[in-house]
Amino acid sequence: xxxxxxxxxxxxxxxxxxxxxxxxxxxxTVEAALQGGVTLLQLREKSLDTAIFxxxxxxxxxxxxxxxxxxxxxxxxxxxxxxxxxxxxxGQDDLDAHTARALLGPNKIVGVTVHNIAQAxxxxxxxxxxxxxxxxxxxxxxxxxxxxxxxGIEGVRxxxxxxxxxxxxxxxxxxxxxxxxxENIGAVMAETANPRKQLDGVAVVxxxxxxxxxxxxxxxxxxxxxxxKLAPNAQYVANADDALVQAAAxxxxxxxxxxxxxxxxxxxFVVMNDNANAALHIGGSPVMAHAVQEMNDxxxxxxxxxxNVGTLSEHWIxxxxxxxxxxxxxxIPVILDPVGAGATAYRRETCERLLREVQFAVIKGNAGEIAxxxxxxxxxxxxxxxxxxDSSPKARIALSRALAQATGAVVVLTGATDFIxxxxxxxxxxxxxxxxxxxxxxxxxxxxxxxxxxxxFAGVAELDQRAAAAVAGVLSMxxxxxxxxxxxxxxxxxxxxxxDHLYTLQPEDLVKHARVRVVEV
Ligand code: 3NM
Ligand code: MG
Numbered sequence: 075x076x077x078x079x080x081x082x083x084x085x086x087x088x089x090x091x092x093x094x095x096x097x098x099x100x101x102x103t104v105e106a107a108l109q110g111g112v113t114l115l116q117l118r119e120k121s122l123d124t125a126i127f128x129x130x131x132x133x134x135x136x137x138x139x140x141x142x143x144x145x146x147x148x149x150x151x152x153x154x155x156x157x158x159x160x161x162x163x164x165g166q167d168d169l170d171a172h173t174a175r176a177l178l179g180p181n182k183i184v185g186v187t188v189h190n191i192a193q194a195x196x197x198x199x200x201x202x203x204x205x206x207x208x209x210x211x212x213x214x215x216x217x218x219x220x221x222x223x224x225x226g227i228e229g230v231r232x233x234x235x236x237x238x239x240x241x242x243x244x245x246x247x248x249x250x251x252x253x254x255x256x257e258n259i260g261a262v263m264a265e266t267a268n269p270r271k272q273l274d275g276v277a278v279v280x281x282x283x284x285x286x287x288x289x290x291x292x293x294x295x296x297x298x299x300x301x302x303k304l305a306p307n308a309q310y311v312a313n314a315d316d317a318l319v320q321a322a323a324x325x326x327x328x329x330x331x332x333x334x335x336x337x338x339x340x341x342x343f344v345v346m347n348d349n350a351n352a353a354l355h356i357g358g359s360p361v362m363a364h365a366v367q368e369m370n371d372x373x374x375x376x377x378x379x380x381x382n383v384g385t386l387s388e389h390w391i392x393x394x395x396x397x398x399x400x401x402x403x404x405x406i407p408v409i410l411d412p413v414g415a416g417a418t419a420y421r422r423e424t425c426e427r428l429l430r431e432v433q434f435a436v437i438k439g440n441a442g443e444i445a446x447x448x449x450x451x452x453x454x455x456x457x458x459x460x461x462x463x464d465s466s467p468k469a470r471i472a473l474s475r476a477l478a479q480a481t482g483a484v485v486v487l488t489g490a491t492d493f494i495x496x497x498x499x500x501x502x503x504x505x506x507x508x509x510x511x512x513x514x515x516x517x518x519x520x521x522x523x524x525x526x527x528x529x530x531f532a533g534v535a536e537l538d539q540r541a542a543a544a545v546a547g548v549l550s551m552x553x554x555x556x557x558x559x560x561x562x563x564x565x566x567x568x569x570x571x572x573x574d575h576l577y578t579l580q581p582e583d584l585v586k587h588a589r590v591r592v593v594e595v
Contacts, residue, residue: 335533
């Protein structure tokens with residue numbers, strides 16, 4: 075059932091203060107701000123008697139409804155309930171969010187002011203829909219307790235960085251307040267942002283209420299915030315409705331519904347057991363046969379084949395080529411994990427042979443491995459404008475695209491940001507995935523395990539869903555890792571939690587936590 079909870083847009087959030095305008099002009103000022111494009115309203119009255127407050131709330135609500143903008147009431151849950159406002163905004167000394175949520179129900183908005191990451195976590199756990207920081211700058215509008223120090227740009231930046239790392243807060247909308255105006259909000263948006271998270275907007279009182287033309291003042295703020303959201307280095311896209319993320323979630327739903335693809339692995343001794351367990355936990359059925367004599371039968375039963383060139387030896391190569399050929403003949407997707415591809419001539423030559431004789435659906439490697447493949451003599455890889463040894467995002471994007479173009483495979487280039495390039499008609503497309511955790515680097519074989527997950531998803535994917543299968547595999551690993559981090563004491567308990575989360579991960583977790591953005595080239 076569709077929720078009738080109002081849409082929350084924090085871009086330009088007007089907090090009222092009736093002391094800033096003559097009594098008779100209050101509603102006209104609010105209406106001018108609504109006409110100027112305010113996206114959210116909060117009625118904040120610290121000295122009105124309750125009856126007058128409620129009357130004003132009713133009148134303001136009627137205006138807010140006229141412009142389709144939600145109205146929240148500061149502090150006074152009773153007034154919010156009495157007039158049927160859209161929710162409340164609560165400070166740390168007001169009623170707690172948990173109680174407010176219980177009294178308001180799920181379809182109202184609850185916002186909470188937070189001073190630090192601990193309060194942000196608590197607010198999220200208590201059901202807050204968005205957060206407001208305490209004051210970023212000094213302001214004459216609100217009297218703060220003695221000793222209060224505004225957060226400053228640095229304080230807000232730290233809070234956003236901490237939120238980006240926290241599974242419950244990475245997607246929590248957040249706004250800042252205090253001394254903000256048309257002169258400083260552009261810088262505030264840009265300078266507090268990190269690649270994963272930026273402010274969703276700004277809350278202001280005097281920058282609208284105390285201006286001679288509230289409508290014009292608001293329109294100016296709206297323009298600046300819009301532009302700030304598009305600032306290239308401040309861009310983050312939490313693509314809950316991105317088609318690839320939806321398709322990835324759909325593939326996980328297939329695994330969860332009991333389709334159990336048999337995924338045949340020819341993988342290295344180091345990761346064999348972990349890969350088998352990961353396949354089992356995400357919903358696949360692993361088999362690790364590697365005798366040449368079995369390839370024909372085993373690959374014939376399989377829904378996907380994973381070839382991993384770690385711990386190579388001669389009979390493995392023969393088995394890989396045979397399994398790859400069988401898979402190709404039967405339309406079974408083949409995943410290549412070119413572990414250490416550039417490290418030895420033997421691995422390079424093996425990869426060259428594999429690429430020559432087997433058509434891969436997905437190739438997954440780090441920048442070094444993908445570069446080693448791209449430099450193989452047999453491949454006609456065109457690398458325009460990229461120097462070898464350049465490890466910038468731009469170079470990594472170009473590399474993944476070039477290999478995707480040359481092989482026709484979906485290419486997953488892993489790193490702090492993963493880039494996935496794939497052909498779509500005549501076009502090469504690339505998406506960037508920002509999920510994951512540095513903890514993955516403290517466990518051996520997590521890269522190989524990602525290839526296993528991709529194999530499981532490819533095993534239930536249609537031919538035209540192979541990019542989605544790659545996205546699903548990488549997202550599952552990254553998101554399971556993010557969920558595992560708060561439960562871990564060290565690498566060993568992280569591993570346990572990671573595998574538990576691979577087992578419990580649901581399609582909606584992918585949609586909720588995915589940080590996937592389309593790379594414009
Ligand atoms: N709350 P102006 S500062 C309403 O620190 C409010 O939580 C604050 O007014 C907090 O935009 C503030 O005029 C007033 O500076 C912001
Ligand atoms: Mg308060």
